[in-house]
Amino acid sequence: MTQHTARTRWGLLATAAMLVAPAAQAQTAPSTASLTLYGVADACLALHNGNAGSNFQVNGGGCSFGSRFGLRGSEDLGDGYKAYFQLESGFGIDTGVLAQNGRLFGRKAIVGLSGKFGAIEAGRAYAPAFDLLTAIDPMRLGIGSVIATLWSGSPGTAGGRTDNTISYQSPTYAGFNARVLFAPGEQVAPLPSRGGDTKGLGVTYRSEKLLAGMTYAKVGNAADTGDDRATTIAARYDFGTFSLAASGQFGGWEGTRSAAAPASASSIWSRRFNSYMVGGTVNLGADTVSGSYKRYDDRTVSNFDADIWSVVYRHTLSKRTTLYGGLTRLKNRHASNYGASDGGGAYTGVALNGASRVIDLGITHFF
DSSP, X not given: OOHHHHHHXXXXXXXXXXXXXXXXHHHHSOOSEEEEEEEEEEEEEEEEEETTEEEEEEXXXXXXXXXXXXXXXXXXXXXXXXXXXXXXXXXXXXXXXXXXXXXXXXXXXXXXXXXXXXXXXXXXXXXXXXXXXXXXXXXXTSTTOXXXXXXXXXXXXXXXEEEEEXXXXXXXXXXXXXXXXXXXXXXXXXXXXXXXXXXXXXXXXXXXXXXEEEEEEEEEOSSSSSEEEEEEEEEEEEOSSEEEEXXXXXXXXXXXXXXXXXXXXXXXXXXXXXXXXXXXXXXXXXXXXXXXXXXXXXXXXXXXXXXXXXXXXXXXXXXXEEEEEEEEEEEEETTOOXXXXXXXXXXXXXXXXXXXXXXXXXXXXXX
């Protein structure tokens, strides 16, 4: 090899090293931003039997989990501060139609800033009671969900989400965490200026085995001068191979709200109510069995009560895919006509003082 050839090769190697070094440095440098696409695809065969007969359908909105896709991301601002966002859309996998009344990001749409002070966020968010029940309910707010007999703390009688939300979440101290929420109703005259305003407060305690919390919600009635209020308490204890959970809610509607009538299949609320749930989950390796009993106690003279029993079996195929089957039975009392529910909502066709039963068989895939 000549001296000229050697110099040429060494020059090429030096040039390549100069080009590769910055690229390698960029690959090893810590990332300051992240973006994640995620979702759940849940579909099931649902058979409902009520006094009006049987109803068989493919529930693409999800019986165990609501089908969804979302984006979440964050940016490290330094000194412990972080900016973040989350956009989540619900859909029916059987039709491809958007859920939440056709909203693009109807499940959640928030942007926030977190740091040592806690976190502040704004957008369409979950109410504190809904967050607590999501973590407590053995049914995971799906088949025979506890949400069927508990008010979620958001406006109206369906869903647990609040528009126009501004919320603050504290740092965690000795396992305790608090969240405060305010969402203006944004009404204009002649409607009440504060009608529809939502205020929420939640305090939770979390340890290795125990999760417990209490929330309070107050929603200004959009058409009336009164408020809707509810206090929710819930707890779950993990014993290892099994866990036990319980919840209770005490509240009611104010003013002259008429939507509390039991004829509405999507609502189970009356002027004054107490609602209770006890349940648990047993872990059997790749299999889990969950069960719960729920009692809705109408405290008015109408006494529109209901009892709900639910059981769900899940078999895990992988970290992302699960098969499940569930059974829910609802028995109405004293001329009420509520319908049993799953992740797709409550079923109709139930006679006064009648019974409602649902069998669900489905698959859940996380991505």
